[in-house]
Amino acid sequence: MAITEYFVRYLQRRDLLSECDIACLRAIPTQHACFRPGEVIVPRGRMATRSCMMLRGMSARQHELVGRPGERVITALHVPGDFVDLHAFVLAGLEHDVISVGESEVEFVDHVELRQITQNFPHLTRLLWMSTAIDAAIHRQWLVAAASLRSSAHLAHLLCELYTRLASVGAAQDHRFVLPLLQKELADILGYTPIHVNRAVRDLRADGLIRWNGAEVEILDWQRLARLARFDPEYLELGRARR
Amino acid sequence: MAITEYFVRYLQRRDLLSECDIACLRAIPTQHACFRPGEVIVPRGRMATRSCMMLRGMSARQHELVGRPGERVITALHVPGDFVDLHAFVLAGLEHDVISVGESEVEFVDHVELRQITQNFPHLTRLLWMSTAIDAAIHRQWLVAAASLRSSAHLAHLLCELYTRLASVGAAQDHRFVLPLLQKELADILGYTPIHVNRAVRDLRADGLIRWNGAEVEILDWQRLARLARFDPEYLELGRARR
DNA sequence: CGGCAAATTGACACATCTCAAAGCCTGTGG
DNA sequence: CCACAGGCTTTGAGATGTGTCAATTTGCCG
Numbered sequence: 143m144a145i146t147e148y149f150v151r152y153l154q155r156r157d158l159l160s161e162c163d164i165a166c167l168r169a170i171p172t173q174h175a176c177f178r179p180g181e182v183i184v185p186r187g188r189m190a191t192r193s194c195m196m197l198r199g200m201s202a203r204q205h206e207l208v209g210r211p212g213e214r215v216i217t218a219l220h221v222p223g224d225f226v227d228l229h230a231f232v233l234a235g236l237e238h239d240v241i242s243v244g245e246s247e248v249e250f251v252d253h254v255e256l257r258q259i260t261q262n263f264p265h266l267t268r269l270l271w272m273s274t275a276i277d278a279a280i281h282r283q284w285l286v287a288a289a290s291l292r293s294s295a296h297l298a299h300l301l302c303e304l305y306t307r308l309a310s311v312g313a314a315q316d317h318r319f320v321l322p323l324l325q326k327e328l329a330d331i332l333g334y335t336p337i338h339v340n341r342a343v344r345d346l347r348a349d350g351l352i353r354w355n356g357a358e359v360e361i362l363d364w365q366r367l368a369r370l371a372r373f374d375p376e377y378l379e380l381g382r383a384r385r
Numbered sequence: 386m387a388i389t390e391y392f393v394r395y396l397q398r399r400d401l402l403s404e405c406d407i408a409c410l411r412a413i414p415t416q417h418a419c420f421r422p423g424e425v426i427v428p429r430g431r432m433a434t435r436s437c438m439m440l441r442g443m444s445a446r447q448h449e450l451v452g453r454p455g456e457r458v459i460t461a462l463h464v465p466g467d468f469v470d471l472h473a474f475v476l477a478g479l480e481h482d483v484i485s486v487g488e489s490e491v492e493f494v495d496h497v498e499l500r501q502i503t504q505n506f507p508h509l510t511r512l513l514w515m516s517t518a519i520d521a522a523i524h525r526q527w528l529v530a531a532a533s534l535r536s537s538a539h540l541a542h543l544l545c546e547l548y549t550r551l552a553s554v555g556a557a558q559d560h561r562f563v564l565p566l567l568q569k570e571l572a573d574i575l576g577y578t579p580i581h582v583n584r585a586v587r588d589l590r591a592d593g594l595i596r597w598n599g600a601e602v603e604i605l606d607w608q609r610l611a612r613l614a615r616f617d618p619e620y621l622e623l624g625r626a627r628r
Numbered sequence: 629c630g631g632c633a634a635a636t637t638g639a640c641a642c643a644t645c646t647c648a649a650a651g652c653c654t655g656t657g658g
Numbered sequence: 659c660c661a662c663a664g665g666c667t668t669t670g671a672g673a674t675g676t677g678t679c680a681a682t683t684t685g686c687c688g
Contacts, residue, residue, distance in 0.1 A: 205529050207529075208615055208617060215529045215532045215533055217529060229518045229521060229522070232511055232514045232628055233515065233518050233519070237522065237619050238525070264503045267514075271475045271517070272475040275475045281524035282448070282460040282480075282481070282524060283480075284528055285460045285528060285576075286448050286450075286458045288528065288531045288532070289531070289575075290456070290576070292643075293643080324665095324667095325667070332532075333531060333533070334644070336666090337645080337668085338643090338644055340668060340669090343667095376478075376480050379477055385475055535675075536675080567633095568636095569634085577676070578676075578677055580635095580636085580637090580676090580679095581675090583636060584636090584637095584676090587636080
């Protein structure tokens with residue numbers, strides 16, 4: 143198999159790809175794989191030899207807490223088009239697992255291929271680098287949200303971000319999307335207890351901001367939700383620039 | 386002027402630099418500058434044409450909160466040897482300011498030079514990329530700390546990390562270091578109020594874990610402080626690997 | 629000595645956690 | 659078609675952590 147169309151779209155939202163860039167991307171061989179809910183896609187540790195990009199569903203970076211078995215913190219969510227653990231290509235090891243959130247499909251890319259790109263395709267190299275820099279910008283925004291927002295607004299921020307990211311690659315529209323996360327998992331993302339997440343969901347519902355049945359989320363009033371969350375999509379870099 | 390020795394040491398702690406790599410690094414022209422406390426080193430916005438590396442003192446990434454003038458969140462601290470806003474090289478713009486924490490000195494590197502490196506020096510390119518990936522790993526660890534630690538332990542984690550980073554480039558030793566941060570600034574980093582930070586400091590002092598006079602911090606019991614903070618330096622990638 | 633910013637303390641309000649219980653889905657077996 | 663089990667969601671009440679506001683103390687510098 144080959145590079146996902148989502149990833150090409152992810153890059154094209156942000157820079158101009160030449161014919162050559164696209165041809166090079168499409169020539170990269172990949173290995174396809176499916177995962178069940180909670181399954182480990184990339185284990186933590188030192189010997190990663192490949193990285194993966196999301197094709198369908200979502201994945202999460204899950205940090206286990208030492209000395210508190212069973213407890214964990216989720217520091218990132220990845221959606222179709224994300225080159226998930228590209229970080230592992232330049233790091234000696236990952237300090238967290240990448241797990242499947244709900245059912246998911248990914249394409250694995252061998253690090254040998256990535257190394258070839260860094261040897262011969264400077265522009266593509268900068269674009270891959272950019273993708274990890276955007277992940278870092280998202281991390282920073284999560285830090286800002288955690289430090290400055292109360293639970294409802296914090297949850298609202300996550301919903302605004304996910305919808306924007308999904309919509310930007312064509313994986314969501316009409317302010318609706320599939321969010322295959324349990325409230326317990328949301329709690330691990332936002333740093334609250336599941337009970338408190340539940341109350342935050344209840345408040346957003348009561349304010350008429352969202353509808354949420356099972357894994358189906360619909361944002362009823364984008365303006366008010368985004369204002370509550372102080373959401374500004376600037377950090378997602380959804381604009382063409384030359385790199 | 387040229388690349389700081391601290392940055393060379395930063396890289397050498399993590400990978401093997403060839404003679405050629407080092408020569409290339411030292412050939413990069415830079416511009417030196419000094420900053421007063423709170424001064425903006427790199428303004429946010431779209432037109433960054435250069436990035437900076439820390440030479441002396443510290444700097445911080447400061448996010449202003451929209452609609453709440455004067456309030457801010459600090460999402461990263463940088464110490465000597467850090468290539469601070471390398472992110473700006475591959476991003477279209479920065480969504481935060483980089484400010485000086487206390488007095489500081491930096492060396493600016495023009496993006497034209499960085500682009501040359503990505504065209505001609507794949508190994509150095511991967512090392513620069515690595516430096517931004519380590520920043521991202523630090524962001525993730527801050528997210529984990531924010532979600533899982535109480536105020537004293539959270540503060541303890543920051544102290545452990547800063548000492549480790551400073552010591553790794555030779556800018557601190559004997560469990561002492563200079564921390565030019567006001568409690569108000571610590572509050573913006575940790576996501577608490579200054580008053581609560583003060584109580585966290587008091588608790589660490591009362592437990593005999595630290596001594597702290599003015600900007601001078603001394604860690605009295607590294608073992609217990611690190612255990613309290615569940616600090617594991619793995620994420621700082623302080624070990625040689627081939628990239 | 630005076631003046632200012634920062635650090636420190638106290639009392640009370642609010643946000644979030646903890647523990648316990650009840651309600652709701654969904655799949656399974658009778 | 660019903661009964662049941664199990665996981666998830668929802669609700670309630672009381673404990674703990676953190677925020678807010680006001681006041682005092684400390685330390686530095688003129």
